[in-house]
Amino acid sequence: MVGLTRVPxxxxxxxxxxxxxxxEVWAEDVRLMAEAGVNMATVAVFSWSRLEPGQGEYDFGWLxxxxxxxxAHGVAADLATATATPPPWLVRAHPEMLPVTAxxxxxxxxxxxxxxxxxxxxxxxxxxxATAMAERYRDHPAxxxxxxxxxYADHTLECFCPESARHFRTxxxxxxxxxxxxxxxxxxxxxxxHYTGFDQVExxxxxxxxxxxxxxxxxxxxxxxxxxxxxxxxxxALRRVTPELKVTTNFMSILHGLDxxxxxxxxxxxxxxxxxxxxxPSSHVGIALSYDLMRSLKQAPxxxxxxxxxxxxxxEVNAPKPPGMMRLHSLQALAHGSDGVMFFxxxxxxxxxxxxxxxxxxxxxxxxxxxxxxxxxxxxxGRLAEIAGxxxxxxxxxxxxxxxxxxxxAPESMPxxxxxxxxxxxxxxxxxxxxxxxxxxxxxxxxxxxxxxxIAPNLYLGGEELLSYEGELVVGPxxxxxxxxxQVRDGGAPGPLRELLGVRVDEWWPLPDGTAQKTDLGTASxxxxxxxxxGAETLAHYRGGDLDGLxxxxxKGRATYLSCLLDDVTPxxxxxxxRAGVEGIEVPAGxxxxxxxxxxxxxxxxxxxxxxxxxxxxxxxxxxxxxxGEIQLAPRDAIVLKETR
Numbered sequence: 001m002v003g004l005t006r007v008p009x010x011x012x013x014x015x016x017x018x019x020x021x022x023x024e025v026w027a028e029d030v031r032l033m034a035e036a037g038v039n040m041a042t043v044a045v046f047s048w049s050r051l052e053p054g055q056g057e058y059d060f061g062w063l064x065x066x067x068x069x070x071x072a073h074g075v076a077a078d079l080a081t082a083t084a085t086p087p088p089w090l091v092r093a094h095p096e097m098l099p100v101t102a103x104x105x106x107x108x109x110x111x112x113x114x115x116x117x118x119x120x121x122x123x124x125x126x127x128x129x130a131t132a133m134a135e136r137y138r139d140h141p142a143x144x145x146x147x148x149x150x151x152y153a154d155h156t157l158e159c160f161c162p163e164s165a166r167h168f169r170t171x172x173x174x175x176x177x178x179x180x181x182x183x184x185x186x187x188x189x190x191x192x193x194h195y196t197g198f199d200q201v202e203x204x205x206x207x208x209x210x211x212x213x214x215x216x217x218x219x220x221x222x223x224x225x226x227x228x229x230x231x232x233x234x235x236x237a238l239r240r241v242t243p244e245l246k247v248t249t250n251f252m253s254i255l256h257g258l259d260x261x262x263x264x265x266x267x268x269x270x271x272x273x274x275x276x277x278x279x280x281p282s283s284h285v286g287i288a289l290s291y292d293l294m295r296s297l298k299q300a301p302x303x304x305x306x307x308x309x310x311x312x313x314x315x316e317v318n319a320p321k322p323p324g325m326m327r328l329h330s331l332q333a334l335a336h337g338s339d340g341v342m343f344f345x346x347x348x349x350x351x352x353x354x355x356x357x358x359x360x361x362x363x364x365x366x367x368x369x370x371x372x373x374x375x376x377x378x379x380x381x382g383r384l385a386e387i388a389g390x391x392x393x394x395x396x397x398x399x400x401x402x403x404x405x406x407x408x409x410a411p412e413s414m415p416x417x418x419x420x421x422x423x424x425x426x427x428x429x430x431x432x433x434x435x436x437x438x439x440x441x442x443x444x445x446x447x448x449x450x451x452x453x454x455i456a457p458n459l460y461l462g463g464e465e466l467l468s469y470e471g472e473l474v475v476g477p478x479x480x481x482x483x484x485x486x487q488v489r490d491g492g493a494p495g496p497l498r499e500l501l502g503v504r505v506d507e508w509w510p511l512p513d514g515t516a517q518k519t520d521l522g523t524a525s526x527x528x529x530x531x532x533x534x535g536a537e538t539l540a541h542y543r544g545g546d547l548d549g550l551x552x553x554x555x556k557g558r559a560t561y562l563s564c565l566l567d568d569v570t571p572x573x574x575x576x577x578x579r580a581g582v583e584g585i586e587v588p589a590g591x592x593x594x595x596x597x598x599x600x601x602x603x604x605x606x607x608x609x610x611x612x613x614x615x616x617x618x619x620x621x622x623x624x625x626x627x628x629g630e631i632q633l634a635p636r637d638a639i640v641l642k643e644t645r
Contacts, residue, residue, distance in 0.1 A: 002269045002303050002339040004246065006144045007039055007076045009385030011303060011340025012378055014360055016041040018066050019050045020349060026066065029347060030073040032361060037378030038075055041346065042305065043067075045080040045150050046112065048129065049087035060136055067142045076144035078248075078305070078342075081133050081234055083126040084150035085112040094121045100161040102206045112150075116159040117226040118167035123233055130234040134241035146247040147305075148234045151273060153257040158223045160203045169198045171222045185485040186214040210412040214486040220406040224259045232266055250305045253290035254422060256409070259402040261443045264297035273306035273344070276329060279319035284332060284592065284605045286422075289429045289439075291336035293400070296441040301389060304333040306344040309370055310358035318356065324636035326373045327380065328603060331638045335594035335601035339388045341381065383621050384640060390597030394438035395582050398425055399456040399466075401444050407486050408460040408478070415478075416510035418526045424457035424476060424565070431570050436585030436593030437577075453580040461486065464496045472580035473559045474572070475501060477527055478508070494561070502536030502556030505529050505563070509547060517564065518543040519552040521571040524564035528552070531563045539572075585615055591633065600641040604633045618643040 004011070013033070018026050033041070044051065044063060052058055070077055091098060091109045097119040100106045107114065115122045130148070137143050158164075176182040179195055188194045193212060195201055204211040204219050235247050246268035251260060253274055264270050272294045276283035294302040309326050311318040321329070330341040348359035362370040405421045408414075432439050440451070444465035448454050455474040456466060463480035466473065480494030489495035493505040509528040511517055517524045520540035528547055536554035542564075543549075553572060554561045560576055562569075577583075585593040590606035600618070604610050610633045617628035618641040627641060 002246075002301050004076070004144050006141075008388075009039075010334070010381045010388050011040045011342060012036075012381045013038040013040040013075065013346070014042065014343035015045060015306065015345040016043050016066075016070075016347070017046070017345060017349070018043070019047055019062065020351075021347065023062070023065070025347075026069055029361075030069045030075065032366070033070075033075050033346070034073045036360070036374050037382055038346075038360075040076050040078055040144065040340065040342065041070055042078040042080060042147055042342065043070075044082045044133075045147065046082070046085050047080070048082045048085060049089075051082055051133075052087065052129065054089055055093075058132065067137065067140050071140070071142035075142070077140075077142040078145050078147045079133070079137060079143050080147040080150070081126070081130040081238070083129055083148070083234065086115055086122060086125065090121075090125060094119075096161070096163065097121045099156050099159040100164075102158075102160050102204070104160070104205070106161075111155065113155040115156060116161055116164060117156065117223070117230060118159060118161075118164040120163070123230060126230065127233050127237045130237040131241065134238050138242050143242075143245065145269065146238050146242070146245055148231055148238075148247055148249045151250055151252055152227045152231065153223075153255060154252060157227075157257040158203075158219070160205050164226075165202050167226060168203055168219070168222050169201055171225065172201060172218065173198055175218070185487075186212055186218075187485075187487060188212070213407070213410045213413055216410055217403070217407050217486050220257075221259075221403070224257065224262070224402070227258065228263055228266060231263070235266065248303070248305070251294065253287070254293055254400075254425075256405065260293070260297055261402065267298075270294050270297045270300075270302040271305035272302065272338075274304060274333065275306075275308050275312055277315065277319070278311075278321045278325060279317065281590075281605070284329070284603075285430055285433050286426060287329075288332065288336060288433055288592065288594075289425060289441075291333055291338065292394075292429075292439050293441045295337035295392065299440075301337050301339040301391070303340050303342070304330075304338040305342045307333070307341065308358055309343050309360055309373065310362075311356070313354050313357035320358070322636070323369065323373070326370075327377050328605065328636050328638055330377055331380070331601060331640070332592065332594075332603055334384065334387065334640075335592070335596055335603065337392055337596065341377070380622055383624075386621075387596060387599050387640070390599065392438050392594070392596045394440040395452040395580070396432060396437055397440045397442045397448060397451045397454045398428060399444055399454065399459065400425065400441045401459060401462060403484070404459050404461040407482060408458060415508040416527060418510070418513075419458070419478060419565075421458060427565070427569055428455050428457055428474075428573070431568075431573050432584075433592070434589065435577075436587055437582060438595060452582050453576060459497075462496075463494065466497065467500060471558065472576050473500075474576055475559065475561050477529055477563050477565065498534065500556070500559050501554070501561045502534050502559075503551070503554050503561055503563070504532045504534050506532050516567075517545055517547060519564060519566070521553060522566045522568050524552070524566050527565045529563035536561065539575075587612055598643055598645065600643055601638065602633060602641065603638045604635060607635045609634055614641065616641075616643050 248269040248271045276287040311320040360374045362368045457476040459479040480497040507530040536556040538551040540553040592603040620639040
């Protein structure tokens with residue numbers, strides 16, 4: 001499992017905020033937790049001001065009692081360092097630590113994450129508090145793991161204050177070595193931006209016109225690294241006192257702002273917060289992609305640390321989850337490698353911005369539908385305990401590179417602002433998911449030799465890393481365009497992939513909104529390219545329009561190149577899957593089939609009963625029923641088949 005020796009089986013529970021309730025409520029909380037089968041609670045996430053009401057004036061007594069209660073009722077603690085939001089006394093003493101926007105506006109206290117990531121005051125204080133927390137609870141029997149921060153970059157990704165500028169300059173000097181190195185990397189001879197010293201460099205604040213895209217790309221890298229420095233500082237403090245305990249921080253699915261490959265390397269356990277929209281009948285596909293990323297980050301089981309029992313509180317319309325959906329969404333996370341299901345939050349709040357956010361224990365208490373769903377899920381997780389620690393094996397990988405993502409979606413100066421990396425990933429993931437084909441995500445530098453098929457929907461930056469891969473390869477458009485410094489490759493795209501792909505891009509051909517370009521294998525929208533062959537064969541031509549007769553999709557040996565964004569990649573995908581020898585699991589539309597070790601999850605995301613032909617025989621762990629042949633799967637129901645080998 002995720003490696004928590006104090007908690008066997010699958011984890012079940014959620015964020016617990018006892019400081020929001022009178023102490024007489026706590027006894028009921030832990031009693032009901034035990035009744036529901038809860039074995040883990042995340043505590044103290046936003047408790048800094050309650051734990052330290054004044055500089056160095058600690059009040060741990062209430063948290064001591066909470067930790068004791070949890071342990072007495074068999075509930076382990078995912079104990080937060082409480083540093084997610086600085087207390088008002090610290091902010092008032094050091095207002096310079098509040099974040100500043102690109103327009104120079106200093107944001108006020110009154111929400112959360114009210115700090116500049118580069119603030120030396122904030123960094124000093126979080127290390128001090130994390131150390132105090134570790135020393136206080138190092139030997140407490142409830143403590144199972146550490147939870148640092150909370151949803152980094154959710155509200156504060158960047159700050160443009162003078163302290164951030166100083167930090168940015170230090171980061172740039174370490175990256176580029178000298179001011180000459182920076183000038184060369186940024187191409188500052190353009191628009192008269194040549195620097196003669198690092199002291200002249202500022203963050204990419206609001207300017208009269210477009211800001212140097214190389215500067216913006218380095219800023220994106222810096223912002224991710226600056227927040228990671230905060231995480232690493234707290235982790236080091238915890239390690240000094242509790243070296244044996246694992247640490248995590250909760251990711252936010254596929255988040256643009258943070259390079260999760262680097263972040264995951266710093267974590268012991270990958271954890272994620274996931275909130276698919278109940279009102280979107282296709283949301284289970286996008287969240288499955290996020291779950292597969294979480295599993296792929298460390299190529300190991302991970303933990304769903306936050307999810308919603310029913311409605312959230314932050315959409316324009318907060319639809320509830322219909323009966324069975326809480327359970328179905330939870331089982332989906334397990335199918336994709338999570339070793340537990342945690343929620344925000346345990347008891348529904350009475351006040352604050354999240355008072356209408358659902359909880360495991362709703363406002364109405366134990367008489368509610370929501371509580372019955374909590375009880376049912378707790379019982380199910382007990383039946384599924386044996387899947388903890390098992391792994392999924394994928395034969396297909398999707399390449400995801402944060403540097404390419406940041407460069408591709410630069411706010412200005414691109415051929416088109418319609419190319420969005422998540423959309424490109426989903427265009428391939430969606431049909432793979434429908435076929436029950438397991439998918440890993442991978443950074444370009446990872447060893448890809450274990451995969452039969454690798455798909456790079458876009459590699460705007462780089463591409464060299466794919467040259468050593470010897471399996472079936474698909475590369476999407478606008479790839480191999482620039483180097484690591486966002487400078488266009490000599491000879492044009494696809495840069496280092498030209499010989500492998502056997503093509504040269506003569507000219508980008510972005511398609512205006514509302515227009516389309518026909519090809520032999522379907523319709524393209526958003527993007528096309530004027531392509532010249534250089535050793536490749538044509539699989540599909542453009543038909544009609546200015547590109548009529550030119551190659552649209554090509555192949556050279558094992559490598560396929562798409563110069564356009566097909567509305568449906570199925571014809572190309574079917575061909576490369578057959579060439580690679582990758583087979584899926586045939587299920588009806590809306591039914592998800594996922595293998596995790598010896599267990600086959602079948603999840604019916606539709607509102608109608610579905611007939612499914614099982615690929616083999618086994619027993620459903622949820623009902624202890626032997627199954628083979630054809631079965632009927634009820635709406636929003638699932639089976640977890642332990643297959644007979």
